[in-house]
Amino acid sequence: MDWQAIALSVRLALATTAILLVVGVPLAAWLAFSRRRWTVVVEAIVALPLVLPPTVLGFYLLVALGDRSPVGRWWSELTGSPLAFTFNGLLLASVVYSLPFAVQPLMTSFAGVDRRLLEASAVLGRTTAGTVLRVVLPLSRPGVATAAVLTFAHTIGEFGVVLMVGGNIPGETRTVAIAIYDSVQAFEYAAAGRTSLVLLLFSLVVLVSTYALQRKGGPAWPRP
Amino acid sequence: MDWQAIALSVRLALATTAILLVVGVPLAAWLAFSRRRWTVVVEAIVALPLVLPPTVLGFYLLVALGDRSPVGRWWSELTGSPLAFTFNGLLLASVVYSLPFAVQPLMTSFAGVDRRLLEASAVLGRTTAGTVLRVVLPLSRPGVATAAVLTFAHTIGEFGVVLMVGGNIPGETRTVAIAIYDSVQAFEYAAAGRTSLVLLLFSLVVLVSTYALQRKGGPAWPRP
Amino acid sequence: GSEAAGSEGEVRVAVASNLKFAMADIVAEFEDAHPGTTVAASYGSSGAFVQQISNGAPFDVFLSADTGYPEDLVQDGLADTGDVFGYAAGRLVVWAAADSPADPSGGLPALADDAVGTVAIANPEHAPYGTAAQAALESAGVADDIEDKLVLGENIAQTAEFAQSGNADAAVVALSLALSPSMSASGEHSEVPPGSYPRLDQSGVVLPDSANPGGARDLAGFLRSEDGQAILEEHGFAPPEPGEEG
Amino acid sequence: MAAALNARVRRRVLDADLRVPLTPESPVTVLFGPSGSGKTTLLRCVAGLDRPDSGSRVEFDGSPWTAPGTHLPTRRRKVGYLFQDHALFPHLSVAGNVGYGLHGLARRERADRVAEALSSAGAAHLRDTPTRRLSGGEAQRVALARALAPRPRLLLLDEPLSALDSPTRAKLRTELRAILLRLGIPTVVVTHDRVEALALGDRIVVLVGGRVHQMDSVEHVFSRPATAQAAAAVDVENVIPGHVRELSEGLARVLLGRHLVTAVGGHGLTPGDPVLACIRAEDIALETGPAGGHAASPRNHLPATVSAVAPDGPLQRVDLDAGVPLVAFVTRHARDDLELVPGRQVTAAIKAPAVHLIPRP
Amino acid sequence: MAAALNARVRRRVLDADLRVPLTPESPVTVLFGPSGSGKTTLLRCVAGLDRPDSGSRVEFDGSPWTAPGTHLPTRRRKVGYLFQDHALFPHLSVAGNVGYGLHGLARRERADRVAEALSSAGAAHLRDTPTRRLSGGEAQRVALARALAPRPRLLLLDEPLSALDSPTRAKLRTELRAILLRLGIPTVVVTHDRVEALALGDRIVVLVGGRVHQMDSVEHVFSRPATAQAAAAVDVENVIPGHVRELSEGLARVLLGRHLVTAVGGHGLTPGDPVLACIRAEDIALETGPAGGHAASPRNHLPATVSAVAPDGPLQRVDLDAGVPLVAFVTRHARDDLELVPGRQVTAAIKAPAVHLIPRP
């Protein structure tokens, strides 16, 4: 069992989820509450990374992160290490690729918050940001859970982008998804099966706990 | 430009989205409204396909659908054609893989519908199914849009599962994602770029229209 | 040689992706020579094709990137030994982009140079070109020196992309790729001495469930014909091991 | 045994035992009680929206709705429910809301019933207003129409007219009562308004702290509350502690402060018992001259000093000091005629039947 | 120019022009009008929650809140708003709701202010109740506390007591008025209840069909409505069409049916003008004997027949036929003394100042 790869994947998924919640909340709030017409275009653009095959997206990211691109050079000069084939590069790629999975559910949830509560908050002197933090977010717990779950699970399973940007370096960019893939490619079905099972069980535990936590005190169907 | 592949992808994405809405709505409703504790486990299981790398999931699906598996054989005997390496097999695989993208946003949206409206519907003599159809669904338009958008976009871009289950057969299972991937693999960057651009623009149009439609008469931030 | 009547229709070929550049020319000439027959080529990794064929993929011919995969199929009873045919052997090169600090003319040993940061090879665990590259590095005595510089591509094309995009300073890839218009325009290559790694023999197999066995055999025959071999050589392949034919 | 809604419901604060007769000629039961006394909870349990604690039982016209091991789903109870907060479907039109419960009817008939229900609820003009734009009172009327439209077996109305202005309210309550009588739909209606209770109700149930304190005719409950809590709930203005002095011939003489006051009744009391004397403010007449002539029943006359006069709706509220504090309602006419100003000496005349005694623990 | 809230607001049905003085000694303005007349819309525009149409203007104490090119965001207006449907934050505790607007205060002070506001709103006992479990009336009180807690510059209360039982309501309105006077917070309060308007308001604005029909002292508006619509809104029981016959010395003689009735006033009228005579039911006294003696002002005596008697809250409503239909309110006492039953002949006595004339178009 490639425990190193599993640990790396979990680290990547947690970091991606954390970053996407931090980045996703303001973005989703802006999309949900802006009255401007063209926000629908931004909404659509957020979903666009999904449309490209992951390896192709990964290829473009690879080009964007490489030393020949301004971004890659700027990062290299800043930190002394390249972005491609490093954990940071992987993280960046995962964040870009999973963006829609975080932003979409957040936005849906935010938009569903009762307008009157937003008005009540404004009357009581809170700014939009304060209202999002104190009213919108707490009332969007199911949406936050969905965003976190989709991001986490998707990053664990992500393969194409990671492969392209990461270069399969053990301990640095060799995630469990790649490890399993390699096993399958090498016809080591038993090993692949074992690792998959561990991954599935672990994820099941994470997901069940997230949902159970989120459900506490949540709504339930009226007995009809 | 591989128009055949584009058409195939669009067909696949539309069919997957349609099927997932039909299948996802009852499933999401059940998950959102059931009071049983173990529904969280089902919720988590729905998200599990995400955790496996797509090619690996594709591999397992291939084994499950291939002519050595009972399912594959049963289907073959029933319809006279195999499931794997056909459009139908691709569709089935896409449905499984995109399930969480449809079910999660639907569930979040459903759970957010004001309980009192569900009670009002029950008092007025409607069954749970009737209530879901007449009250929950119409009030969950943003969630339905999100589910549709994520499913559609994800299916367009899906690559690993499709490659594995479909086998890259032109006209039958060669989707545009695979076509672009092939171009990149063959270093035909200009062709890949062109096809990607067409795909992105087309998707942008689809997504923007979906959002614009969904937003009509939707909520907006109170001017604070 | 088979009856002309059997060669009508479509031939579905599963083609290892490293053969892609040669395949277009092969298909064109083959179709010219066999009017009424069309070739539908699916590209992918050889390993994935084996898995798909094991599960009933409707291919007529499988052109693998090595000899092992077709033999696996034979062993699993999914193909007949007699239907396996060698058609070419791959050649290994060191490739670097024009602006790379690496100098490909120095061959593998030059990759140990400190100026070279990252070297891409295909994954030796399952990609034949990766295994060959690993062996060649060992023969050159630099395997340990550059172990920390290695990044692994999933297949040989991806390996090339690492170097081509400037993220890896050099890559050990197939000559067939290095000769492609895009790579030859953007960088230099030098061939790794053929003796320093095990032969990269590539064989194909005509599949027993083929819907068009005639066309399939015609294509296999064409690949081994003089015309076919000329095209393969032009694209960087060596001739197959003599006597491989069953 | 006559048809009835029997409910023995325990849930949270609620511990109520109730038997509402189902008679088409007197269909309306008013549920009255302070905020938080469990009125909504009771209605919800009857509708099956809340599941009461075990041991509870709801039975409608002989068939059990809630019983040990039985819970008829809400949708099969065929009740009409007006929610305290309306709960209109925001995505449906007004007509869509009202017609929502009319599945199974032909399209034409449905449209007729929607129109009929809307006009019954004074909401015919709202037919085409977008539901989200309805004002508070408009939404309430649409909600009433929605509850009426399917002609339910039982109507549960939680403050159906509270958001309306008084002319509209007065008009609607008359019309509502006429409709309920015409259709003979048994109805339980929560209201906080005495006028409404009187105008709508055939009987009234007083719920305080989750318990039923009294059930009787509306007038009776307002003038003769059964318990101190019921007296407070129906807002009896004068509740004065005292002691029974004498009992004779259906009359009781009670000491309130320094006055001996005669009351009709007093069954079950013995001299010395502590009691509460309940007197409605409108039952205290003020006089400045000598006591009037043709009194039909024994009258108490208490000398008192006016301490304050203030308008109270159509009436004038007069606060009096008669040893014990008293509140009287008089008309503006009387105020002017008697020249009621603070400090003025008056006589408070209270008929014996207007003094209602409640045993005090 | 004294401090004032000036609002000229046009939006949807609303087309109102309003000037509310901001005087700490008489802080409360009641907004009165039928359901759908635009009361909520007006409050929302003042709070900045709705943006009125161009040409509108809201100015508070000299500073423009809404004006061409200006729109002070709601959160900077520092108003307190009680929403008609409460809009409590379901995820916060009762204390969290009430303290929500108290950012910037120290923790201790915040807790004190929350406690104070809760007790002002009669909700101190609800401090630890989960917000989702509050009953309708409980939620209303918490919403009131939330609006009060930050001591806003201006309070806008949309039916703050409508969901309460009458004892609680009576208690709260006295306390609320005391608090508003003590803190001197200018307040606009929507109510449908006449008693509440009287008890709370220093002045009243009558809004009908989106337009301001009258603004005056509460008593004045209820007895002397300016327009026919205002009369309907304040539910004047008797509005009788007639014609002016004579005018002399501040008195008008008006023909109502076959009766000549004397009214005080009549400025701006000339003989022959069609008018509406408004008479509050409680201003019609019923007599059976000869006319009383010490009348302070001219009195009209109309012979009439009782057609119906029914309880109406603390009063008895007596329907009369005096050629024109009349409604009178009398006490139970008077009903008994006069033996009022249908068919009985009585005299309706109406003082001249109680007859209020409105020109009829």
Ligand SMILES: Nc1ncnc2c1ncn2[C@@H]1O[C@H](COP(=O)(O)OP(=O)(O)OP(=O)(O)O)[C@@H](O)[C@H]1O
């Ligand atoms: N889930 C709950 N758990 C505990 N107490 C509850 C719960 N739900 C409601 N209550 C309490 O039960 C009491 C009765 O509530 P209910 O809504 O029945 O009152 P009500 O008589 O309808 O009052 P109102 O006239 O204010 O609407 C309230 O004090 C309320 O706080």
Ligand SMILES: Nc1ncnc2c1ncn2[C@@H]1O[C@H](COP(=O)(O)OP(=O)(O)OP(=O)(O)O)[C@@H](O)[C@H]1O
């Ligand atoms: N967006 C809108 N477009 C058109 N009309 C509207 C809109 N919103 C509200 N209205 C109408 O404006 C009128 C005034 O509504 P408002 O809520 O101000 O009434 P209100 O005086 O508060 O009534 P209530 O006492 O019933 O609460 C109503 O008839 C309502 O239907």
Ligand code: MOO
């Ligand atoms: O064509 Mo390969 O087997 O992926 O290097």
Ligand SMILES: [Mg+2]
């Ligand atoms: Mg209630």
Ligand SMILES: [Mg+2]
């Ligand atoms: Mg309103």
